[in-house]
Amino acid sequence: MTAASVTTRASAPQRWSWLGRPRMAGSPAVLPAVLGLPVLLWQAVFFAAPLVFLVVMTFWQVKAFRLEPAFVLDNWSRILFSATFQRALVHTFAVAGTTTVLAVALAFPAAYTIAFRLSPRMRDLAVAFLVVPVFSSYMLRIYAWQIVLSPEGMVNALLGGIGIEPLPLLGGAFSLQVGLLTLTLPIAVLILVFAMAGIDRTLIEAAENLGCRRARVIAHVIAPSVRPAIMLSATTSFLLAFGDYISPLFMTGSKPPTLSILIVDTVKSGSQWPRASVIGVAMLVMLALVLGIGQWLSSGRTARRGAAR
Amino acid sequence: MRTPFLTGDISRRSFLKASVAAGALAATSRWSPAQADDPKVLNYLSWPGNADPYLVEQFEKENGVKIRIKEYVGGDQMLAVINQSPPGSFDVVLADAEYMHLLHAADFIEELDPADYPLKDYWPEFQQFPLHWFDGKLYGVMTDFGYLGLSYNTKEFTPKEVASYAALWSDKAKGKVGFFDWYLPSIGSISLANGNRPPFDIDEAHFEAVKQKLFTLKPQASGFYTIADIFSSLTNGRAQLVPGIGEWITLGLRMNGVPVDTVIPEEGGLQWTESLSIVKGTPKRDLARKFIQYTTSPEGQVKMATKVDNKKSIPSIPGWKLLNQTMPKEAEILRMTLTGPNVMDEYKAKKIQFRQLPKQQEISDWNDAWSEFKSL
Amino acid sequence: MNRPLATRLSRLAQYGFLGALFLFIATPMLVIVVFSFDANRFPTIPWGGFSLEWHRAILDDPMIRDAFVNSVLVGLGTAVASTVLGFAAAYIDFRYRFRLKLPFVLLVAVPPAVPATILGMAMLAFLSRLGLFGRLETIMACHVAIATSFSMAIIRLRLNDLSRDLEPAAWNLGASPAAALVHVVLPFCKPALIASFFLSAAVSFDEFLIAWFVGGVHETLPVRILNLLQGQVNPKINAVGTVVLVVSVALVLIAQRFTGVRAGRRTPTS
Known part of the structure; x- marks a missing residue:
């Protein structure tokens, strides 16, 4: 997510290497080992190992509704070749793609206003306002949207007040996107705000002094320098929307089901955890691919831009 | 602004100590594994x-x-x-x-x-x-039971209109049919609608027919809901007809003023x-x-x-x-009076079939059919 | 200051757009709070009048109380452990260079990116085989695996501002690397450590899928809400939701107070 990418991005080339420093030669590896091993162990046991086990489980069997170790490929073929899975895959990609485009398109102007049009104090307030929802009960916020959007909900009550027929807001692509944007938009805006706030103002002023109109400044100065951040907020939005379970469930009544919904549905075939795991592993592979492409796009373009100068 | 915790003379050992600070919390009573052995x-x-x-x-x-x-x-x-x-x-x-x-x-x-x-x-x-x-x-010892039939919004549909599962396919119900997101009662109702009795003991040809019949319901579907969403979508009008649920949902809603009721259609209901x-x-x-x-x-x-x-x-x-x-x-509302009509009537009239696992197909066959229907 | 009309209109549009976007983000949170005081049994329009009935009801509900206590315990444990681990990871990333550093950093950074449905299922399947199913400690351990990513990120950002010469100076004065770590680096990171403490508590306080999978009979508050939400429409949801929301918002705001992460730097010298 954000945290992940901020960190890797922030890891500038290290000048200090413990290998070559004489003062630490007595026990060069003790401190890093003491610091690093607990982290390594913890993440290995509670994160990496479960995921590896998930892959192993895709080859297991269910007998008498209990899991049994085995090595069968049947789970894979049964899931990958089923029309249901393929349709859900296409649908999930379409939904997550739409969310990504919407999130970035809405986040960019908002981030621009926050970064360049608000006073520093207001800017901090805006950032605080955006950080809060990232960490506070997404599930409840979706539940609240149901109250707002339902046929007899708040919006329709307001519309009814001015004599407009109730709109079927809940239970379709619109409400699904409302839900997913609730999840992704604050993060997408935050990433872009941080990137834009980091732009050297003198560059913008220089461009303006040269008579550039605002639109040209945005297109030629701001957009290129935040391109990695745009890619980051796009991939983050995609990732969140792709794996989300709550919005498809509560906002559309899982019609049609996304891959996350399909995971839960598949278990219902009599404790079919192995087949559900196949979908899970397939989703992870696709996410890794998308992230890889995103990384490649942002780094590739930056390099080309650098070369062109 | 220096606190002892952060600036004291902390050795490597106390660094480790800090990392098990969570373990110290574990000493308190609640941090024990599931109280499986507690006889109380x-x-x-x-x-x-x-x-x-x-x-x-x-x-x-x-x-x-x-x-x-x-x-x-x-x-x-x-x-x-x-x-x-x-x-x-x-x-x-x-x-x-x-x-x-x-x-x-x-x-x-x-x-x-x-x-x-x-x-x-x-x-x-x-x-x-x-x-x-x-x-x-x-x-197992039975503790309670109920029937599943066709639940409907009483403002939009009359009892006569919902006397048969055919109401699900009516023009009026387009986009208004909510489904309880569980293959068993939902496909079971369709199997009843197809005239299968018992609805869960059918051969391949009949199962195929039920599947095809189910798939024709797609344009009618409003959504596939969890139980809580069945409650709310009946309340807020997202769903006006729901097969495969019963009074255990609609009675509570009706007592709260929601215009809903359940009938056992002429093709029968499930228990x-x-x-x-x-x-x-x-x-x-x-x-x-x-x-x-x-x-x-x-x-x-x-x-x-x-x-x-x-x-x-x-x-x-x-x-x-x-x-x-x-x-x-309460007894009257729940239709459990000993004199006069009560919930045993439908049972005695043989309108009720057991809800049970498919007899001739695998569970996954039925569940996959349901998933396919949802994804159409 | 006389700006051209077009500029003023454009400004107006920008502020208007931003306001609309903020309204969109704020609406669901406001709705939860407002409807928790609604006397109606099912949240519907019109509002049924002001009532504290549901807030009182959650105080009387032992399962909600238990879940709240569990959430606090798990949140505290997660906060402590992931701040410690996050600091270790961030410092290693900051100070050392080794061949497998990228995988190491990724191992800490990636967990929040894995959909919780998948991760919860995997954790359940694996950890139950280690006999770790159904304990509060297991929920905590799994939350730590996720929250450490955020802790590392916050602390790593702070370390960016630590002069690279400070520690070598301490070493030259005879301090051991560990002593320098404790006397120089830790105090410098204090705001970030506090921020990470509250933020990881917030992450844990908000997580429900993994807690549902690995918790067994032990429910945290969000798991209780999930069960209330899926079981049947229960008027207590908004009241519990308000509690959860207030706690998360408080945690995040405290965290933010200490991050020192501002949108842009105000000191031109940096």
Whole structure:
């Protein structure tokens, strides 16, 4: 997510290497080992190992509704070749793609206003306002949207007040996107705000002094320098929307089901955890691919831009 | 602005100490594994709401114990939990009849002694309820039941319009048919609509026909809802017709002023039952047995029938009698009066079929058909 | 200051757009709070009048109380452990260079990116085989595996501002690397450590899928809400939701107070 990418991005080339420093030669590896091993162990046991086990489980069997170790490929073929899975895959990609485009398109102007049009104090307030929802009960916020959007909900009550027929807001692509944007938009805006706030103002002023109109400044100065951040907020939005379970469930009544919904549905075939795991592993592979492409796009373009100068 | 914690003379060892600070918290009493061995705690795996103080307070007081519930929504969650927990984690499980079948097949529940339970007090139809017996041995005791038919919005549809499942395909219902997101009652209703009796014991050709019939419902579908969403979508009008649910949902809503009702269409309805079983490996067999006895006693049964928001029918005749004595009005609303029409009528009129697992196909065949329908 | 009309209109549009976006983000949170005081049993329009009935009801509900206590315990444990681990990871990333550093950093950074449905299922399947199913400690351990990513990120950002010469100076004065770490680096990171403490508590306080999978009979507050939400419409949801929301918002705001992460730097010298 954000945290992940901020960190890797922030890891500038290290000048200090413990290998070559004489003062630490007595026990060069003790401190890093003491610091690093607990982290390594913890993440290995509670994160990496479960995921590896998930892959192993895709080859297991269910007998008498209990899991049994085995090595069968049947789970894979049964899931990958089923029309249901393929349709859900296409649908999930379409939904997550739409969310990504919407999130970035809405986040960019908002981030621009926050970064360049608000006073520093207001800017901090805006950032605080955006950080809060990232960490506070997404599930409840979706539940609240149901109250707002339902046929007899708040919006329709307001519309009814001015004599407009109730709109079927809940239970379709619109409400699904409302839900997913609730999840992704604050993060997408935050990433872009941080990137834009980091732009050297003198560059913008220089461009303006040269008579550039605002639109040209945005297109030629701001957009290129935040391109990695745009890619980051796009991939983050995609990732969140792709794996989300709550919005498809509560906002559309899982019609049609996304891959996350399909995971839960598949278990219902009599404790079919192995087949559900196949979908899970397939989703992870696709996410890794998308992230890889995103990384490649942002780094590739930056390099080309650098070369062109 | 320096605090001792951060600036004191901290050695490597105390760094490690800090990293087990969480472990220090673990010393407090609550940080113990599931209180599986505590003889004063009955671990209960059940649908939500079944450890409501209204239901269990009396039992807890009488026996000086505490009931700890793990709530599940849907039998598959229940199976997952029981599959993954060490033996002895749970003492009693409340399950729908078809999941009791799975629990038995996977060897998770114990054989019960029929003499321990007041089965003789039940309506004759339920004294030896076939889905709770395997090879002549009892594995679960029925606690409550209900019917599944066609629930509808009474402002939008008349009883006459919904007298048959055909209403689901009507123009009026386009985009307004809500489904309970579980293949069994939903496909079961369609199987009934296709004239299959019993609806779950059908050959391949008939199953294929049911599938095709189901798929034609796609344009009618509003969504596939969890139980909570069934409540809210009936309330807010997203769903105006829902097959495969019953009065256990609509009665509670109606009492809250929502215009909904349930009919058993002419093609028939389904019956669900919940039962209590003792989980294999429990160290508290006696307490578990007492809990089942309490729940099937007249007092326990009356509480089961009258708990908030979830209206169920009970199988115990003394339970009915007590209900009629103490809460005659409730008895009438719940259609459990001993004189005049009551919920046993449909049963006696043979309009009701058991909801059960598919007999001739795999569970996954039915579930996959349901997933396919959802994804169309 | 006389700006051209077009500029003023454009400004107006920008502020208007931003306001609309903020309204969109704020609406669901406001709705939860407002409806928790609604006397109606099912949240519908019109509002049924002011009532504290549901707030009182959650105080009387032992399961909600238990879940709240569990959430606090798990949240505290997660906060402590992930701040410690996050600091270790961030410092290693900051100070050392080794061949497998990228995988190491990724191992800490990636967990929040894995959909919780998948991760919860995997954790349940694996950890139950280690006999770790159904304990509060297991929920905590799994939350730590996720929250450490955020802790590392916050602390790593702070370390960016630590002069690279400070520690070598301490070493030259005879301090051991560990002593320099404790006397120089830790105090410098204090605001970030506090921020990470509260933020990881917030992450844990908000997580429900993993807690549902691995918790067994032990429910945290969000798991209780999930069960309330899926079981049947329960008027207590909004009241519990308000509690959860207030706690998360408080945690995040405290965290933010200490991050020192501002949108842009105000000191031109940096």
